[in-house]
Amino acid sequence: TYVVTDNCIACKYTDCVEVCPVDCFYEGVNTLVIHPDECIDCGVCEPECPADAIRPDTEPNMEGWVEFNRKYSEQW
Ligand code: SF4
Structure with missing residues (x-):
């Protein structure tokens, strides 16, 4: 899975959400988050993140x- 890390805090970009083929991004508290069971490990989002916050686990x-x-992706 890929995960969102601390560089995402207060980031206003949602480029990653737009490219994810399985819509596994969710709104966290201060960050977006990726549901680790829904992510298919495609890696498409990683280069789209302007804050370099998305990393492979x-x-x-x-x-x-x-x-x-x-x-935070399961809180809803
Ligand atoms: Fe979505 Fe692919 Fe990024 Fe996983 S690696 S969050 S499936 S775009």
Whole structure:
């Protein structure tokens, strides 16, 4: 899965939401979030993010961000 990280805080761009083929972005509290079970790992959103906030969970130490994205995408 891809996850939204702290560079997204207060970002006003939604370029990522527009390109996601499965609509798995949700509104968090201060950030957008990606539902980790709905993301199909296509990677299309990553280069669209002007804040470089979207990272693959294969990078080191991303477990906390996966939980963060899950928590806020399931609050609705
Ligand atoms: Fe959507 Fe693909 Fe980004 Fe996952 S990697 S959030 S499916 S655009």
